């Protein structure tokens with residue numbers, strides 16, 4: 082065996098069995114508890130597909146209509162379940178089509194294992210038909226990747242792949258398997274990986290730092306929490322809530338932290354960042370202690386770094402040491418899994434209420450309400466506004482739906498207005514902002530969470546990037562609810578053109594097809610509305626249906642999303658118009 | 659912040675592809691690698707990268723963080739020049755005819771502890787190991803003679819303080835935490 086075993090810890094031994102490499106792939110996936118994978122066949126991965134055929138009933142394969150769709154579906158599945166999503170593709174173009182999804186999973190820390198077929202090992206480096214150096218291509222966007230050229234490596238490498246994808250700060254792993262390795266036979270036995278000597282997924286917690294953090298929090302007069310997806314990835318939602326409730330500290334969230342704390346929680350003060358809420362953005366520059374939990378100070382959150390929370394003592398709870406002091410200097414970094422560190426922190430925290438400080442949030446919120454929210458939600462004339470659609474979905478779903486949003490204005494509106502009662506309910510492409518993400522991600526989300534309502538909110542632009550997945554929805558009968566908010570524009574880009582390029586609408590206006598006609602051609606139940614008076618009933622019909630449902634809403638063409646922190650501006654210079 | 663020479667030392671598993679993973683970290687941040695050397699280390703089956711960059715301390719800290727994050731990287735460090743013993747080797751190929759008669763240069767070579775590696779009727783190969791300014795001054799000295807070839811190795815360095823790699827690996831082998 083070529084793979085070095087020194088330095089890897091394994092648990093559980095099974096009896097050995099002579100199988101092909103391709104069968105070993107499936108057996109390994111089963112051993113990891115994989116129930117479903119998303120993929121697309123082709124020459125270099127055919128031996129594995131042959132085994133997928135034989136193992137029907139034990140493991141499900143969903144044929145998407147594009148490998149990008151497979152990757153996003155795997156992401157959607159991973160985001161709602163917390164399990165590792167699996168995508169599979171052939172060599173060459175199959176593999177390159179996965180790239181966008183892998184990059185998206187990388188930047189949003191989504192656990193995913195991608196398996197690609199590769200030309201036979203004797204052909205490697207010969208520019209053979211459909212040979213692409215996918216390991217080289219995916220290096221900067223994977224947590225780990227590896228090319229298997231011998232069948233005997235398969236169980237061990239896949240065990241490592243799953244371990245790496247799910248542990249610590251999760252991320253995507255790509256395993257490339259040459260065709261001859263799929264045909265070759267091996268003695269199969271599977272041992273789950275439980276450690277790699279060069280890899281420390283969970284940094285050791287320094288109790289002293291936790292105490293220092295607690296002290297700063299206890300002494301704070303105007304503290305503020307900003308939490309991110311780390312809370313969800315670390316399954317620390319309950320702990321976060323306990324911290325928030327015990328200390329009475331207002332808690333704001335990043336786009337990926339959304340749903341970790343229920344929307345209606347009295348201490349939930351909304352979203353930070355470019356299109357976040359007015360109060361938490363402004364008060365970021367007024368708080369005395371900023372407690373960042375499982376978030377990474379993305380530029381869309383911080384705006385201009387030179388004027389970001391300069392007055393505050395910054396406490397950073399973070400699992401990834403490379404994130405500490407990367408963008409914002411942390412006065413008190415607390416390394417570790419938030420599930421561990423928040424638990425320890427709770428012991429040291431004193432009960433507080435911070436009433437006056439809360440009034441500030443309330444005041445600023447009412448300004449936002451008067452200037453923006455009211456108009457967004459209760460317009461009585463003109464075209465339907467995006468926010469009204471979200472509001473109606475909230476009313477009918479009572480905040481129990483999973484909302485999968487695409488990228489653009491509708492995404493910002495969805496995150497601003499959607500209500501959530503439980504965690505892992507907001508699925509969106511945060512770090513990469515990948516148009517075309519939502520439709521396939523919704524498939525994975527619904528399959529991962531079949532008992533919940535899954536609603537995809539998509540723009541007319543993004544919908545056309547992956548709309549072929551309607552066929553997947555039909556073939557697999559995945560009852561997702563698809564809402565296309567049609568403004569006949571690439572709205573978010575148009576907004577920037579309006580604000581910063583004097584309304585020169587270069588290539589943002591779209592002449593669109595008949596969307597419901599398209600959805601009908603894929604045998605979906607559809608509805609299109611353009612009048613406010615039909616909105617409530619249409620949303621009710623959609624959510625009452627137990628089948629996939631397509632709803633097109635014709636919305637205001639030239640709406641702008643506010644508040645907004647313009648690029649390079651300070652969070653406290655957030656604009657209301 | 660002021661830019662300085664930093665030596666980044668990386669202990670890794672011997673893994674195909676790690677070089678490009680590490681190089682990509684520099685590429686993404688537009689940081690020029692002044693020199694890079696990969697060799698075996700004092701620990702069995704563990705490789706050591708020595709990478710020289712001219713950056714600010716803040717940058718080098720972030721880079722080390724990103725490098726250490728790579729799965730097969732065991733540990734990464736950065737050092738300033740004064741914390742290291744470091745050397746480079748240079749080879750100079752000169753035409754024998756230019757050289758044989760010149761006692762001045764021959765004595766210079768002796769004085770600088772350079773070594774004549776090869777003597778042939780056509781050319782001499784001289785080797786000099788030392789710090790950058792030493793290989794540089796020999797270069798300047800030989801240049802007027804018309805260097806036929808010149809090459810300098812990457813910097814190799816050992817730190818003055820301990821590198822507790824074996825202990826680190828030992829800790830992994832004895833800890834039973836399974837997460």
Ligand SMILES: Cc1ncc(C[n+]2csc(CCOP(=O)(O)OP(=O)(O)O)c2C)c(N)n1
Nearest residue numbers: 489490491514516540541542543571572573
């Ligand atoms: C793949 C990809 N290409 C381009 C962009 C740049 N971009 C960001 S938002 C946007 C407009 C999206 O338009 P649409 O889907 O209609 O949604 P809207 O903003 O109108 O709600 C574009 C083009 C992107 N984010 N992703």
